[in-house]
Amino acid sequence: MPTITKLFSMAEASEHVSSDDCWIVVDGKVYDVTKYLDEHPGGDDVLVQSAGKDATEEFEDAGHSKEAREHMNTFFIGEIDPSPEIIEKMEISKQKKPSSSSLFLSESSLLWALPAAVLGISAIIGFLYLRKK
Numbered sequence: 001m002p003t004i005t006k007l008f009s010m011a012e013a014s015e016h017v018s019s020d021d022c023w024i025v026v027d028g029k030v031y032d033v034t035k036y037l038d039e040h041p042g043g044d045d046v047l048v049q050s051a052g053k054d055a056t057e058e059f060e061d062a063g064h065s066k067e068a069r070e071h072m073n074t075f076f077i078g079e080i081d082p083s084p085e086i087i088e089k090m091e092i093s094k095q096k097k098p099s100s101s102s103l104f105l106s107e108s109s110l111l112w113a114l115p116a117a118v119l120g121i122s123a124i125i126g127f128l129y130l131r132k133k
């Protein structure tokens with residue numbers, strides 16, 4: 001059966017940054033570590049300081065053991081919704097797409113250029129043909 005994961009926005013996660021309501025985000029996953037603050041071997045301050053933002057780098061830098069990583073699952077409450085980020089990236093890539101004006105021939109100018117070229121070539125051929133005669 002598929003599991004349903006709750007999705008949070010980063011803005012939502014950043015509302016839980018105090019010692020009595022503390023969420024951390026590691027690898028796109030959200031953990032409510034409020035009840036773990038007093039037990040965390042690395043201290044409660046590091047957790048509160050890195051709450052509400054992406055703490056992946058700080059978490060990895062601390063060199064957590066396999067046991068610590070497994071213990072994390074106890075506090076898992078959901079994931080960061082990647083869609084706003086993806087939409088933002090799509091918007092950026094759309095903006096980066098070369099605009100038709102930067103191309104040599106835009107689609108609309110091709111509509112004119114093609115018949116004009118055909119006409120021009122036929123005129124040249126006709127001219128050469130008449131001259132031969």
Ligand code: HEM
Nearest residue numbers: 031041042046050055058059062063064065068071072075
């Ligand atoms: C739910 C999330 C977390 C869990 C379950 C957790 C668990 C642990 C555990 C069990 C240790 C003892 C050493 C080990 O077994 O690796 C530890 C140490 C430590 N943790 Fe965390 N941790 C979490 C999140 C974080 C975060 C987000 C940071 C940084 C912002 C952090 C910073 C540290 C530091 C600095 C130490 C001390 C390392 C040392 O003294 O060598 N931890 N943590």
